[in-house]
Amino acid sequence: MKIAILITSSTLDKLITLGGVTLGAVSMGHEVAIFATQSASFAFLKDYADKISNYSSDSSLGGLSSDVVSGYNNSIANGKFYKWYDMIRQAKELGSVKVYVCVAPFQLAGIKAELRDFLDIVDELVMVGKYIELLEWCDKSISL
DSSP: OEEEEEEOOOOHHHHHHHHHHHHHHHHTTOEEEEEEOTHHHHHTBTTTGGGOOOOOOOGGGTTHHHHHHHHHHHHHHTTSSOOHHHHHHHHHHHSOEEEEEEOHHHHHTTOOOOGGGBOTTOOEEEOHHHHHHHHHHOSEEEEO
């Protein structure tokens, strides 16, 4: 199956989900294409990927969200879990994964972005038309 994943948020909960779903899908033999836009585009920058710590959740969940972030960071430090982008890197090693980052948010912010500014998992810098192509290509689409 061909799966297109749209991610629009740079919050840690969405990025961890992206890594896990991508790795899981590829482990099951599926092809995955990721399209990052809006604040998610910035998450793929080399200088920012490790700085993301906001875990979005309902305020009624209290300290549970901060416990997840703490557990995530401790598990990574102890070699028991992987950073979100390392899960995508592993998925790329296992199977077919393409990562497309939309440059429109950079243009709106007046930032000149080049491929060398991004994590090595990024395949191409694109505009929204690429997402439409991915919708035509895929069997299933997921929005995060």
